[in-house]
Amino acid sequence: MLSERRLQVLRAIVQDYVGTEEPVGSKALTERHGLNVSPATVRNDMAALEEEGYIQQPHTSAGRIPTDKGYRLFVDRLASVKPMSVPERRAVQHFLDGAVDLDDVVGRTVRLLAQLTRQVAVVQYPSLTRSTVRHVELLALAPARVMLVLITDTGRVEQRMVDCPGPVTENAVADLRARLNSRVAGQRFTAVPQLVQDLADAFDAEDRGAVQAVVATLLETLVEETEERLVIGGTANLTRFGHDFPLTIRPVLEALEEQVVLLKLLGEATDRDVTVRIGHENEHEGLNSTSVVSVGYGSGDQAVAKLGVVGPTRMDYPGTMGAVRAVARYVGQFLAES
Amino acid sequence: MLSERRLQVLRAIVQDYVGTEEPVGSKALTERHGLNVSPATVRNDMAALEEEGYIQQPHTSAGRIPTDKGYRLFVDRLASVKPMSVPERRAVQHFLDGAVDLDDVVGRTVRLLAQLTRQVAVVQYPSLTRSTVRHVELLALAPARVMLVLITDTGRVEQRMVDCPGPVTENAVADLRARLNSRVAGQRFTAVPQLVQDLADAFDAEDRGAVQAVVATLLETLVEETEERLVIGGTANLTRFGHDFPLTIRPVLEALEEQVVLLKLLGEATDRDVTVRIGHENEHEGLNSTSVVSVGYGSGDQAVAKLGVVGPTRMDYPGTMGAVRAVARYVGQFLAES
DNA sequence: CCTGGCACTCTGCGTGGGCGAGTGCCAACT
DNA sequence: AGTTGGCACTCGCCCACGCAGAGTGCCAGG
Numbered sequence: 001m002l003s004e005r006r007l008q009v010l011r012a013i014v015q016d017y018v019g020t021e022e023p024v025g026s027k028a029l030t031e032r033h034g035l036n037v038s039p040a041t042v043r044n045d046m047a048a049l050e051e052e053g054y055i056q057q058p059h060t061s062a063g064r065i066p067t068d069k070g071y072r073l074f075v076d077r078l079a080s081v082k083p084m085s086v087p088e089r090r091a092v093q094h095f096l097d098g099a100v101d102l103d104d105v106v107g108r109t110v111r112l113l114a115q116l117t118r119q120v121a122v123v124q125y126p127s128l129t130r131s132t133v134r135h136v137e138l139l140a141l142a143p144a145r146v147m148l149v150l151i152t153d154t155g156r157v158e159q160r161m162v163d164c165p166g167p168v169t170e171n172a173v174a175d176l177r178a179r180l181n182s183r184v185a186g187q188r189f190t191a192v193p194q195l196v197q198d199l200a201d202a203f204d205a206e207d208r209g210a211v212q213a214v215v216a217t218l219l220e221t222l223v224e225e226t227e228e229r230l231v232i233g234g235t236a237n238l239t240r241f242g243h244d245f246p247l248t249i250r251p252v253l254e255a256l257e258e259q260v261v262l263l264k265l266l267g268e269a270t271d272r273d274v275t276v277r278i279g280h281e282n283e284h285e286g287l288n289s290t291s292v293v294s295v296g297y298g299s300g301d302q303a304v305a306k307l308g309v310v311g312p313t314r315m316d317y318p319g320t321m322g323a324v325r326a327v328a329r330y331v332g333q334f335l336a337e338s
Numbered sequence: 339m340l341s342e343r344r345l346q347v348l349r350a351i352v353q354d355y356v357g358t359e360e361p362v363g364s365k366a367l368t369e370r371h372g373l374n375v376s377p378a379t380v381r382n383d384m385a386a387l388e389e390e391g392y393i394q395q396p397h398t399s400a401g402r403i404p405t406d407k408g409y410r411l412f413v414d415r416l417a418s419v420k421p422m423s424v425p426e427r428r429a430v431q432h433f434l435d436g437a438v439d440l441d442d443v444v445g446r447t448v449r450l451l452a453q454l455t456r457q458v459a460v461v462q463y464p465s466l467t468r469s470t471v472r473h474v475e476l477l478a479l480a481p482a483r484v485m486l487v488l489i490t491d492t493g494r495v496e497q498r499m500v501d502c503p504g505p506v507t508e509n510a511v512a513d514l515r516a517r518l519n520s521r522v523a524g525q526r527f528t529a530v531p532q533l534v535q536d537l538a539d540a541f542d543a544e545d546r547g548a549v550q551a552v553v554a555t556l557l558e559t560l561v562e563e564t565e566e567r568l569v570i571g572g573t574a575n576l577t578r579f580g581h582d583f584p585l586t587i588r589p590v591l592e593a594l595e596e597q598v599v600l601l602k603l604l605g606e607a608t609d610r611d612v613t614v615r616i617g618h619e620n621e622h623e624g625l626n627s628t629s630v631v632s633v634g635y636g637s638g639d640q641a642v643a644k645l646g647v648v649g650p651t652r653m654d655y656p657g658t659m660g661a662v663r664a665v666a667r668y669v670g671q672f673l674a675e676s
Numbered sequence: 677c678c679t680g681g682c683a684c685t686c687t688g689c690g691t692g693g694g695c696g697a698g699t700g701c702c703a704a705c706t
Numbered sequence: 707a708g709t710t711g712g713c714a715c716t717c718g719c720c721c722a723c724g725c726a727g728a729g730t731g732c733c734a735g736g
Binding site: 100 | 438439441472473475477479485487489493495496497498499558559562567571572573574576577587588591592594595
């Protein structure tokens, strides 16, 4: 068990290191923070903290830097989320106002988050699986070709071309549209498969092929788009990584381009609390020197998607967590209004 | 006027420098390329080339590297576009097949281009101004709320919410939908404003407000979306920039995040020929040490959008130009089919 | 106009010494 | 037992020096 003062020392080390980006020594610590003890005492504490694996020395006769474990303790017990200042809040709200559609909201959010945290921001589009169907539209574009448009309650729109086995009449399309909507409108996407199962039975044999094609495409879309879409921004902030960043930055950029990795990353976030994954807690190797701060957002009480930022483990956790939480709230609020 | 041999020397310098990333000296040149002259002769030629501003020395007693002007001459007169190999072509085609919608096509294209050229790829969505309207869909979602969905011949879909001043009947919506489509379907987007001008006149006074709201939103969408959307990828390739890249990479990443800059960049590309902008030919400062290779693509004979890559001025121009051209062709072809 | 030779000029790299920050440990003090 | 001042020690960083090598410019001769 660590004494209260040792925890304070750890907190001071994290804060100093985050600020200066340089290993922090015992003398500097006693000076900059109001610890009323001598450097020698701090040295003893540091030795103990190192023994426990919370801090480490880059090389003998250098100051200490926090380890992943040290950051973890800091985040869990030594820091509290720093709420954003009033002007910042105002800026956030102002920035989101004037978004014209969902693409725009997501785009603005990602830029906003990148600017606020000065890190790489990732925003996921509202998930289909947790949304409900607002409307299904069918458009006969050519004799044997139909366009299927899916609209969700979160404003997301997906479209697909459907090639039918034979020509379909306008009437059949209208009929199918009506039947489809009466069955699935207002329902959760996850429920759609059962709801449309025997839809083709209601149609004449000549249209059945086309109906089946449409239904198949619809189901396909649900599966495919479960792999969610996301947007990233603020990659220029990666250059603030540190002096040795040429080595670090590469795998990070690569990881960021792999949607799958990012989705997994965000997926681990619990719904409504800000989640922090530090360094090696991230499974992807390329992200072993980064931390991910993420949270779910949504218009109602349940999260429909996640957003977050990726930055160096040496980051301002309280500030970042505050910004992430605040942005998620405002976006959720904004979605609820539209 | 430069003699034939001097041009050869320039070509050799460019090729060597692109390959090795190191200043090239007179001796190495005579050895690696079949110039049947002595190093001393080459030195004289180099002096002349330097005099003319085609090459330069990073410092006295180092080899020469091409200047922007040198690359320009190389691209204009010394190199020809290198067509892609058959397996590469096959890979391109294969990679594009299986795209389910426009987002997917664009996404695949950008990844493809980044992989092929090992550089940063930029792909613009098919432009609205050069597309035609395939269909306009209106959905009454709530008494006074209508969703407007625009579908283009290139498969692009835009949607907007319209808040009407008062409740609208289903009938009015259906009527408006029919009238709208009969006027604008098949027409170019640029023609839409005149075509819908007096549309409200045909409606009863009670619906006129709603009609006007819809029309206004439609026109707004056209204006807003003229600022085109685009996607970038392959930023990890920036790390291959060079040894000094920490300094260079930052402004490039920043420039890449500014859509406006990129759009301008691509906008300068002539329709169907591959365009190359080298170093300082790019107006944006951050891109002064990069070259942009771009080209238009489209399903018909006219380009509907542009795509291209951004890389260090020291790039393999023939290969890059070949890849960009080929990808543009295949994407155009693919769009034509769907 | 080309070529071989030669002196010159840099950069890059490895070496070695001094400086300073920071440590660990110990003995003394509270 | 915990805290403190003192002290010797360890390294990383910086700089100056010197050397080797690559590449050049220029000149005189073919």
